[in-house]
Amino acid sequence: MATRTQNRPSSRSSSNRSNSSSSSGNTTHRSAFSWGDGAGPIIAAALGGAAIGFAANYGRKALMQGIKAAAGDWDEILTAEHDATLALFDKMLATDATQTFRRRMLLTKLCYSIDKHAYEEEMVVYPALREANETADADHLEHEHGQVKTFIYELGQMAADAPNWLEKVREFRDLISRHAHMEEEQVFPRFKDELTEEQNARITSMVNRDGFWMA
Ligand SMILES: [Fe+2]
Numbered sequence: 001m002a003t004r005t006q007n008r009p010s011s012r013s014s015s016n017r018s019n020s021s022s023s024s025g026n027t028t029h030r031s032a033f034s035w036g037d038g039a040g041p042i043i044a045a046a047l048g049g050a051a052i053g054f055a056a057n058y059g060r061k062a063l064m065q066g067i068k069a070a071a072g073d074w075d076e077i078l079t080a081e082h083d084a085t086l087a088l089f090d091k092m093l094a095t096d097a098t099q100t101f102r103r104r105m106l107l108t109k110l111c112y113s114i115d116k117h118a119y120e121e122e123m124v125v126y127p128a129l130r131e132a133n134e135t136a137d138a139d140h141l142e143h144e145h146g147q148v149k150t151f152i153y154e155l156g157q158m159a160a161d162a163p164n165w166l167e168k169v170r171e172f173r174d175l176i177s178r179h180a181h182m183e184e185e186q187v188f189p190r191f192k193d194e195l196t197e198e199q200n201a202r203i204t205s206m207v208n209r210d211g212f213w214m215a
Pocket residue numbers: 121141145179183
């Protein structure tokens with residue numbers, strides 16, 4: 001069993017990027033990115049519009065992130081997402097074949113929920129597991145994420161009133177439930193027990209950040 005007492009280098013740090021600002025003092029050189037005077041107002045307007053769009057999106061994301069960040073440590077965040085996803089499955093299983101619009105709407109919500117969750121795990125938690133020499137668990141879990149994508153594909157191909165729609169959703173839910181159980185009961189607690197407080201906080205921060213960008 002590997003020990004994890006040393007600080008791990010962050011593979012995501014951008015602080016060591018050098019900013020090679022020029023100090024040549026050459027005032028006659030025109031950058032390839034210089035525009036003529038007439039383009040100035042147009043560019044300013046475009047940048048202003050982009051800034052407004054960014055601010056609106058940032059506000060929406062900040063709101064969602066604020067809700068999620070209150071959930072606690074990375075494993076608690078992911079467990080809450082498991083619960084929310086399973087609740088969506090239960091809503092799908094409560095439909096009948098006449099409710100095709102509701103089925104499609106719930107499937108869309110499910111895809112969004114699973115996409116965001118998978119991104120957080122595949123970009124942060126599973127790499128951290130591999131870094132801690134728990135590669136077999138990480139690979140097993142990531143392989144199951146592939147099976148999840150296949151279920152999403154298959155349900156997307158099916159008519160929402162297909163006779164086997166509920167059966168397919170039930171099989172899908174079983175996979176997600178088993179997968180979540182393995183993460184919550186075995187892999188996450190064992191991994192968390194071996195993390196330092198600083199490592200735990202860093203993983204929480206990274207899960208929050210990736211969830212933020214997927215929100
Ligand atoms: Fe997972």
